[in-house]
Amino acid sequence: MTQLMIEIERVGKAYDGRPIVTDLTLGIPKGALCVLLGPSGCGKSTTLRMINRLVPFDSGTIRVGGEDVLSVPPEALRRRIGYAIQSTGLFPHWRVEDNIATVPRLNGWSAERVRDRVTELLVLLRLDPEIYRRKYPHQLSGGEQQRVGVARALAADPDVLLMDEPFAAVDPITRDALQSELIRVHRATGKTIVFVTHDIEEALRLATVIAIMDRGRLAQIGAPLDIIEHPAGDFVRDFVGVQGIGLKLLSVRRVADRMRPADNSDGAPIAADATLADALAEMVSRRADRLSVADGKGATIGVIALADLVR
Amino acid sequence: MRGLWKTPVVWVGLLFVVLLFDMQALRPLFAAWFPAVQPEIFGRARFVDLFLSHLGLVAEASAAATLISVTLAIFVTRPVGRDFRTIANMLATIGQTFPPAAVLALAVPMLGFGTRPTVVALFLYGLLPILENAIAGLEGVPDALLEAGRGMGLSSWQLLRDVELPLAAPVILAGIRVSVTIGIGTATIGSTVGALTFGTPIFDGLAGNKLPYVLQGAVLVALFAIVTDLLFAVLARRLQPPG
Numbered sequence: 001m002t003q004l005m006i007e008i009e010r011v012g013k014a015y016d017g018r019p020i021v022t023d024l025t026l027g028i029p030k031g032a033l034c035v036l037l038g039p040s041g042c043g044k045s046t047t048l049r050m051i052n053r054l055v056p057f058d059s060g061t062i063r064v065g066g067e068d069v070l071s072v073p074p075e076a077l078r079r080r081i082g083y084a085i086q087s088t089g090l091f092p093h094w095r096v097e098d099n100i101a102t103v104p105r106l107n108g109w110s111a112e113r114v115r116d117r118v119t120e121l122l123v124l125l126r127l128d129p130e131i132y133r134r135k136y137p138h139q140l141s142g143g144e145q146q147r148v149g150v151a152r153a154l155a156a157d158p159d160v161l162l163m164d165e166p167f168a169a170v171d172p173i174t175r176d177a178l179q180s181e182l183i184r185v186h187r188a189t190g191k192t193i194v195f196v197t198h199d200i201e202e203a204l205r206l207a208t209v210i211a212i213m214d215r216g217r218l219a220q221i222g223a224p225l226d227i228i229e230h231p232a233g234d235f236v237r238d239f240v241g242v243q244g245i246g247l248k249l250l251s252v253r254r255v256a257d258r259m260r261p262a263d264n265s266d267g268a269p270i271a272a273d274a275t276l277a278d279a280l281a282e283m284v285s286r287r288a289d290r291l292s293v294a295d296g297k298g299a300t301i302g303v304i305a306l307a308d309l310v311r
Numbered sequence: 312m313r314g315l316w317k318t319p320v321v322w323v324g325l326l327f328v329v330l331l332f333d334m335q336a337l338r339p340l341f342a343a344w345f346p347a348v349q350p351e352i353f354g355r356a357r358f359v360d361l362f363l364s365h366l367g368l369v370a371e372a373s374a375a376a377t378l379i380s381v382t383l384a385i386f387v388t389r390p391v392g393r394d395f396r397t398i399a400n401m402l403a404t405i406g407q408t409f410p411p412a413a414v415l416a417l418a419v420p421m422l423g424f425g426t427r428p429t430v431v432a433l434f435l436y437g438l439l440p441i442l443e444n445a446i447a448g449l450e451g452v453p454d455a456l457l458e459a460g461r462g463m464g465l466s467s468w469q470l471l472r473d474v475e476l477p478l479a480a481p482v483i484l485a486g487i488r489v490s491v492t493i494g495i496g497t498a499t500i501g502s503t504v505g506a507l508t509f510g511t512p513i514f515d516g517l518a519g520n521k522l523p524y525v526l527q528g529a530v531l532v533a534l535f536a537i538v539t540d541l542l543f544a545v546l547a548r549r550l551q552p553p554g
Contacts, residue, residue: 054462078464089459093477093552103463152463162462 011060038213082153143174259302269294320541364507372433384445407439429501444486448479
């Protein structure tokens with residue numbers, strides 16, 4: 001049994017007698033990137049905001065790192081939990097560095113420590129500190145603003161990061177880049193991330209665990225592959241989408257799982273952690289039925305053939 | 312700073328100061344226009360003293376109006392004070408629509424003649440523009456910023472101090488600017504109840520049929536208002552948030 005970072009137990013929430021979240025029990029393992037997935041109004045965003053007490057819940061218990069969230073003052077709780085939202089909420093009158101430094105300064109870090117941390121985070125999010133730290137939010141593109149938003153959420157090195165549809169408002173190319181960054185940042189930091197989206201493709205790409213919600217209840221929780229292959233009930237099957245299920249399977253499996261060892265390389269290699277969908281797309285566009293596979297350092301470690309995709 | 316010399320505030324300000332200290336320079340002009348009036352220049356009090364007294368009245372009333380209005384605006388934009396918003400607005404509207412002359416008439420029996428009733432009238436008259444702008448400014452702060460701020464663990468007080476007030480400041484300042492500029496003009500009526508202002512030569516001139524005094528008072532009060540307005544413009548540029 002892996003250790004749970006966030007435990008939501010029998011939590012309920014109603015607005016004016018209308019139930020939003022009903023008897024929700026959900027455990028999020030330490031280090032997971034858990035995507036709360038569901039249609040609008042399913043309670044996923046409310047659930048996220050109950051974790052840091054932006055929304056008070058009516059019943060049940062929520063624990064973060066084993067500690068009941070109601071046992072700490074809300075401000076203290078929130079400073080230990082990173083929070084990033086769709087519209088970024090960057091303070092327009094503060095420079096990038098001051099925005100990122102918000103929580104560290106609240107926590108009373110020294111100026112020097114704050115400065116070093118800002119540099120570290122800008123580098124982590126691939127924004128050149130020399131160029132970006134003195135800029136104002138309005139001088140940044142939407143994608144850059146989101147990166148700063150993520151950097152700000154990570155600033156005080158919280159164990160948990162809550163993200164509420166952070167990439168919903170950016171264009172598809174930027175979103176794709178931000179998703180890759182998030183996966184990288186997640187691997188690099190080992191944070192427990194709870195990520196809300198209604199976009200199944202985004203969920204499949206990012207998640208180590210997906211929790212699907214339907215009308216305030218948990219419909220299914222599991223690994224992305226599990227959910228596609230064994231949907232629990234009609235709602236999940238419909239939501240995940242019967243159509244194109246084969247393609248969705250390709251988009252959650254990695255090249256590394258299907259490649260065969262080889263050391264010959266012909267043409268530009270594909271990364272081992274690319275999805276099978278990426279590999280298929282490469283094959284189609286190159287009119288090739290084989291691709292060599294490279295590891296993160298660019299060394300050829302294997303080969304993947306068209307037949308391997310359907311194996 | 313060097314660019315300041317190109318701005319109108321410096322030139323209008325200079326004109327104002329010169330006339331304030333040396334209205335006598337215009338004596339030949341008034342003598343030519345109004346040969347019947349003697350002396351040509353208002354002489355019951357020095358213009359500098361009128362100015363200092365006028366400035367003091369407006370500064371006191373505006374400072375009080377700003378303090379009360381901004382405090383009230385903060386209160387009615389918090390969850391606890393939301394219900395009082397309409398009432399606050401209504402009171403300020405009454406303060407503005409009630410003619411300052413009537414306030415003076417009512418206040419004199421209670422406060423006596425002189426500066427006191429004038430300050431009260433100016434204070435009441437100055438509330439509304441500041442209150443309205445302060446409410447608009449505070450409500451104009453995007454919800455996403457408050458949400459993000461709260462989510463990061465800023466307390467309500469920290470949000471107000473670090474986010475809401477700085478972002479609302481330009482709008483609040485615009486309200487103060489309107490209030491003060493109007494107040495400078497309105498303060499002249501204080502001279503009808505014995506306050507020393509640029510209204511003093513105006514009312515003396517009207518009573519004694521000495522048009523030059525009216526002109527001298529009116530020109531000075533107009534220049535005073537314009538210089539103040541231009542100074543606020545300079546301040547507003549400083550305060551404008553980036554972007």
